[in-house]
Amino acid sequence: MAKREKGELGTLLAPVRTRLTVAGVLQAIASAAALVPYVMLAELARELLDPARADEGRVWTIVVLAAVGLLVRTLASGAAATVTHLADVDLQLRLRRDIVAKLGRVPLGWFSGHGSGEVKKAVQDDVHSLHHLVGHAVLDLVSAVVTPVLTFAYLLWVDWRMALVTAVGLPVYLAAYAAMMRGYQAKLGEINAATARINTAAVEFVNGVAVVKTFGQARRAHRRFAEAADDFSTMFRRWVEPMTRTEALAQNAIAPVSVLLLVLTASTLLVSSGSLAPVDVLPFALLGLGMGQPILTLGFGMGAMQEAREAAARVTGLLAVPELPPAGAPAVPEGHVVEFDRVTFSYDGERDVLREVSLTLRPGTVTALVGPSGSGKSTLARLLPRFWDPGQGTVRIGGVDVRDIPSGELYRLVGTVFQDVRLLRMSVRDNIRLGRPEATDAEVEAAAKAACVHERILALPGGYDAVASLSGGEAQRVSIARALLADTPVLVLDEATAYADPESEASIQDALSTLVAGRTVLVIAHRLHTITGADQIVVLEDGAVVQRGGHDDLLKEDGVYRRLWERGAVKEESR
Template identity: 50%
Template sequence: MTDTDAPRPLTTILGPIRGQLAAAIVLQTAASAAGIGMLVAMAEIGKRLLDPAADGTVWAVALAGAGAALASVLLAAAANVVTHLADTALQLRLRRGLADRLGRVPLSWYGGRGSGQVKKVVHDDVQAMHYLVAHTVLDVTSVVVAPVAALTYLATVDWRLALVCTLPLAAGAALFRHAMAGAGPKMAAYGRAAREINSAAVEFVDGIAVLKTFGRAGAAHRRFREAADAFSDFFARWAAGTTAVTTTSQLVVTAPVVLLVVLASGLPAAVAGWIPPSALVAFILLAPAVAAPVAGIGTRVQALRTGLTAAGDVAALLDEPADSRRIEPVQPVGTTVRLDDVGFSYDGTSRVLEGVNLELAPGTVTALVGPSGAGKTTVARLIAGLHEPTTGTVTVGGADIGDLDPALLHRTVGFVLQEVILLRTSIADNIALARPHATRAEIEAAARAAQIHDRIAAQPGGYDAVVGVDVSLSGGEAQRLSIARALLADAPVMVLDEATAYADPHAEAQIQRALSALAAGRTLLVIAHRLASVRTADQIVVLDHGRVVERGRHDDLLAADGRYARMWRAQETITPVAAGGKKEAP
């Protein structure tokens, strides 16, 4: 985000709490002025004690100073409470808005973004705005009000010496400006480096178990280490170029330096009789308050830039277009699934699929086979609505999936994919994900049909056990839980993508029985590696390099002695066909 972009997201994000921030600014202004008022009272007390000509209202001034000190503390505390309440309300609003937006963007939106990037916006960027809202607003107000109030009073004492007080302030501001030259691009690079570390950290956590299993633990943290090293090198170069100037800008506005400048000018003036000696007391007390705010301006500017950058990223996500299919959804007629001349690319250049034509007739089993990387899973995801085709159309019941309401699409097309995602909630809620109002009896019936009920009942918490907290499920158990979820959803079209890919032989047998229940009476698209498990399918479609190279029934494809026949002969073991006839799936 550039500096010129800042007002728009700041207005968008902070708009709902503008009134609270305005109230906090008023309170902080009064608090800062009262704080300076306390110092003014002390200066006036010194004046009355040192100047015989002054009146004797010392106690009245002292009481006024005490009142100003108390008011400063109370007003500052009130301003702090207001900004923190505003920050709490803002964070709640933003997180709700982001969750809603993430639920309404097209699923393809996630394809080009890692979970680390999403996490950065939803958590890190919202959290980064805390200092902007709860502290920076008050700090900036204090930085402006305190010096102005102090300088105004000092000008009434002696305007010439007041001008001298501004010299350290001007020098510190000039040096800081020099140190911050070119900070905009550097902050953008800082944000990119932070996002890279986030993505690398998530990848590290997600992949370390698998990599350790294969003795490649070093590879698990290589990207994270490289990202951290790159960030360290970048930040070290940035700091090396600015540390000396920044440190000098802070030193010239410290109280000893300011007092040295004031006394170097004020003492000779007092000795010469140009100013009364009592005037020096006012300058000794208040001159540091004129320049001191510059000492902390670096951290405030950094926090402000960080907050503005975070606000821009949050606003960008909130402005992401929602899934257009929610606008005027159409109704499918029947459940026939067709892919017409479908092409697909993840990166916009290289095609994963090209010219794919496929029809899934109601009540039939279609098996999709082929070598790894042929595009089988991509076809499954297109039919399930997880991606939209780059070219061509995917229709369900004659309606383009791009025009179907997502809820209707997912009631029509269910899927069991290789990688099962279970939520950190109860087992019952995980099964009832598609039907949250399902009864416990319906949930248990689905679990029994999926061959997972006994495992659930064996847990102390049963169906109320929280996944990942009270119970840990193996890959095969997670697959059966996913099948129970699909059974409860009762979609007429099912897509099964290597549903037994991660199962051991015992678990595979149980999953096969669960799939037997799932397949009954439904239209199935089955992606399988073990060809023996799909040899009774109504049609077998062979994909290779993103294209359909063969299609037909098992015996016909063997007789054709083409790609399928070679794959069949290459598999040394034949997986037994699951009981229940041709409606079975792997």
């Protein structure tokens, strides 16, 4: 797991690795230079407190060196931070561009199982989570290594005994921190699972509050949520309490006040015994107190580092999604006959959702797909606009495999209207015009009238220029207007009137009927009374074609279609 995460981070950071190396070198120089003023202060004290060795020239040399060290530290640390933050901005821009470009190449069907929230998290949140890793982590790591090592080396030169006393807290801190991090990933997974249980219980309680109150079960439903919260609290406390105690021990081991206490105690004993000059206490009081500070800073950033590793895994996973292969040998369809030739398809590579499906759709006709839920209707229809590619078999338009039709040309041939309508955050006019960007305002309004949504749009504040939230039925009619405007020769309709009210359903059906002339139409039917006039009805069950024919002929057969029809009739009578 750790190797995989390290590999994912390495892959993501490859474009900025050189700049991070340069920043690390600059930070090493800055960390070394930051010690110079303190060393010079100690040396200045030696000069001024010992009149016998006082030398004005040497004193000014020490002062100049201290000033130079401060200047170098300021310039080098500023340059290092500038390099890492510019690298961070460049990397975020590159990753966001790569992700957006990737989303343009993945199969359209991928978006069916991945909501906009997941995409937003990857593009915005996860990429932003890499900021600490690129902008700060390298600098913190270099400081955490260079500062203690150089400080300890100088203190050893002054007095090895006091150096050991000053650094005694460092191994204690490292050992405590290692113990604190043991099993961190497993515990974090348990906490995430407990949090998910709380969220589920809360959503169930809120969504079902009316039902549970009606049946007098509000207290029971609340108890389920309370138990989930208590379980989380108990688990979190068992994990955090010992870790907090260990963390407190680790931080106190290298805290300045703890180091100062050790330095003063040891130096008092050594000075009293005559084995240490009083002036030699100063370097340990000055430099020893800050020796562990870079390590503390690095420790405080470990949470952000972990978040960055997890974000890198998600971003890498998204960038690794298999792409839809581009048209290998682009070809131009001759006509608009649609053929499904022995098509087999599976989402997981194991269970076939479609099995050996063959059918032909001719221009000027309507073919309706019907069948029980899960029979493969939507999957088959979405192979036509190439949401996915079939595992076996071929989908052709005009005699050409859809895999050999460039995507831009394919979407000019095939229009779609599905139940799960998505409108973009733009004006209603521009949402309709997505079907044909060059369309005039008059053509947009004509399409809206045909889709029976024109009057509703005019009622919005701003009319066609409004950016408004529409109901499901209204959004679907906007989608129908978009398809009418696109005027594609092949049309896929997934129960296009599913959200329409009874008054407008007939009008929408009339509007859709204008698309049939000279066009190839494939309809996914959930309400059978809407497709009784279809030229061809294809019945699917368990991913295979079990019946086909006209409405009247299929009703005469003792098969799936008649059972579905009778079941639908019972439902209509019960309303």
